[in-house]
Amino acid sequence: ALNAENELLKDLNEPQKEAVLHGDGPLLVLSGAGSGKTRVITRRVAHLVRLRGVFPWRILAVTFTNKAAREMRERLVQLLGPQAHELVVSTFHSSSSMILRRALKDPQVAELMGLTPSFVIYDDGDQLQIVKRAMREARVDPIMQPREILHRIDGEKNAARLPEQMVVDVDDARGVVVQKTYHAYQKLLRAANAVDFGDLLLLLVALLRQRPDVLEQYQRRFRHILVDEFQDTNPVQYELLRLLAPPERRPNLVVVGDDDQSIYRWRGASVDNILDFPEHYPGARVVKLEQNYRSDQNILDAAHAVIRRNSRRMPKKLWSDRPKGEHLTLLLNRDERAEAQEIARRIHGLQREGFIKYSGMAVFYRTNAQSRVLEEAMRLARVPYTLVSGRSFYDRAEVRDAAAYLRLMVNPRSDADLLRIINTPARGIGDTTVERLVDFANQSGVSLYEASAAPERIAGLNTAAVRRLSGFHALVSSLHVFAQESQDAASAVDQMLKETHLVESLQTEGSDESMTRAENLREFLGAAQEFDLNRAAAAVAASTAGDGDAEPMPPEEADLDTSPLTADIPPLNAFLEQISLVGDADAEVGEGRVALMTLHAAKGLEFDAVFITGMEDGVFPHSRALHGGESEDGGEEMAEERRLCYVGFTRARRRLFVSLAQCRSLFGELRYNPPSRFLAEVPQELFGIAEQDLPPPPKEAPFTKKKRNWADEDDGPRVDRTYSQAPEGDGVGGDVRGMRVRHEQFGMGRIISADGQGPNAKVTVDFGGQVGLKRVIARFLLPG
Ligand code: ATP
Ligand code: MG
DSSP states (O other): OHHHHHHHHTTOOHHHHHHHHOOSSOEEEEEOTTSSHHHHHHHHHHHHHHHSOOOGGGEEEEESSHHHHHHHHHHHHHHHGGGGGGSEEEEHHHHHHHHHHHHTTSHHHHHHHTOOTTOEEEOHHHHHHHHHHHHHHTTOOSOSOHHHHHHHHHHHHHTTOOGGGOOOOTTOHHHHHHHHHHHHHHHHHHHTTEEEHHHHHHHHHHHHHHOHHHHHHHHHHOSEEEESSGGGOOHHHHHHHHHHSOGGGOOEEEEEEOGGGOOOGGGTOOTHHHHTHHHHSTTOEEEEEOBOOSSOHHHHHHHHHHHTTOSSOOOOOOBOOSOOOSOEEEEEEEEHHHHHHHHHHHHHHHHHHSOOOGGGEEEEESSGGGHHHHHHHHHHTTOOEEEOOTHHHHHSHHHHHHHHHHHHHHOTTOHHHHHHHTTSSOOSOOHHHHHHHHHHHHHHTOOHHHHTTSGGGSTTOOHHHHHHHHHHHHHHHHHHHHHHHOSSHHHHHHHHHHHHTHHHHHHHHOOHHHHHHHHHHHHHHHHHHHHHHHHHHHHHHHHHHTTTOOOOOOGGGTTOOOSOTTTTSOHHHHHHHHHHTOOTTOSOOOTTOEEEEETGGGTTOOEEEEEEOOOBTBTTTBGGGTTOOSSTTOHHHHHHHHHHHHHHHTTEEEEEEEEEEEEEEETTEEEOOOBOHHHHHSOGGGEEEEEEOOOSSOOOOOTTOOOOOSSSOSSSOEEEEOOSSOOOOSSSOSOOTTOEEEETTTEEEEEEEEESSSTTOEEEEEOOTTTOEEEEEGGGEEEO
């Protein structure tokens, strides 16, 4: 035991040990980026099991993404062996979903919630469809767009409010529209035996409030709850925690987070949860970690220079005994294409000379739309990369079709799925037939599937239409029967592909595109096979974990269900659940590949080298935040952008590149954005100076342009000079960045960076508008 203890506590500093060894009662670990919060959670879980004899099934560890959960599980398997499979390590959504499904096996609960255990989970595409139907059924005034209503409904759900709990003023016409639609929307979901993401939490909270017996089961079971990235919990998640771990019982609730990394306010997260935790959980111990193990000093200094400007922060110290490291590198580019190419070139350089592996590098952007140009440049330059937006595979039309069939297999009442595939592959069921079917179903108050059982009763259908509808009904019904008997996900997928002829219909089409789509469907089958294998491995591991375990079940817990939460969810349901819950940030960061992702998705990760693109006001910070009012830090939205910048910077271990473009096409619009204000907040001396002579604004490339060679750039020299000591001289000196200046030809501008000092220093100035960035000699500038 002593050895085990040593192994678990080695390479932890004092406050980290304190958090790992903390006995009973609530604990908050609050500290800056890279200080080992996530490590504390993992070690504490291992310590509880190995040294304090806590049964693994008593532990619930919540992470922010599925990817983070997977990493933590892998780590725990290393520390604990097969026992780790009995732990619940997952996201809020996925643990809620599992608990909900288990609870629904009780017919009374199912009755109360209006759902069965085989409910399906709708994504935002499905949601929008349902909102539109709900608007029609509730006959609301068309004064709002469906998307906007959906956004408001999601907001209500994040705030833990059901339609009847919404507070709406009678004069608030829009509020009334939202409330009415929300009501109808929930009814439609229940009729389809479906939930959306928000429901997973909201309905579980509602259930636990109404059924104290169910609540008590889980309160007794989960004696230890640990939450990573606590700063981004929203009210409904917090409510769930408070139900499972009521403050007055001094529960073993360990939360870790960093208020400076709260970046999901737009999804209803509230940084107050972390700031007020000691108040909500009186007697909570607070541990602060102060040593950063991740980033070189220059990078940390830059990150702090930016975050310091936010006014509402918890005081924190963060130091590092890592070296100062390299300077930050500022990349100035003509436009977004040049930016992407430059980054590709730097990546090659780092890989060749910097001994940094591709997998140790990442490129971040503020909005998804920026990724297209980056991807193109990576492909051209042959940089191996993965785009980290895990949904993309499951968002492809053909994959969504296949998933819709699978969902109908487990739940034929799912109207949205049925509508999606009723004529896919084409089987001659036209729009008119579908309309009549929908009308009939609405009038009879049954699902579309039920309505299609006796199509001869539907008015206005000719015999061909009737025949096709019954054929379709027979297909779904046969698949449904198959699903109930299938023992694994892959055989169900296989059967579905056979009976529906989805693959063949694409192959007959014969185009390159349709062949790729057919391949994707086979890949989908592959995903199901992989899922089955993992599930089997976990089941074997869990069943052998107890072997030789001396500890008997405590008698007072004899009636407690301690099986893994996934235990008897049918495999096809479990597979569907997994693919529904794949989130934005979940794609595997590929082996040997550079990761491209949004800043939001970068949370919790670390890389040797990080590139942040689009450092321009209007891109990052986002244009939404630019008009944030009078307050010194630029308002709440600007504060959030600044936190996002802090998150971005602190992902880097050794090299940080910040990059901007003089002009940029984004969202189909050409913009000349000024450099990001965050750049001006970073002290000059942290930058090495990237000298890039900016060629004149882009014009069409001549036809005869010689073939591009990445080694010798042909559109202007791009020299990167790094000054390791301060150059001498006078004239331009000190920190001139941000200073307003005037130039005879170019007009008024703002200094971005200076290269050298004195009257001959080269200064990069942003003259705004059509002129943009220029490099000029200091003596040609006048004070502005
Ligand atoms: P973030 O705020 O970004 O989520 P974090 O506080 O969760 O960061 P971790 O990811 O747990 O930090 O740790 C950051 C890095 O430091 C990791 O590579 C981790 O392995 C390492 N690390 C943490 N604690 C120590 C320690 N005591 N000794 C050496 N390395 C450590
Ligand atoms: Mg972390």
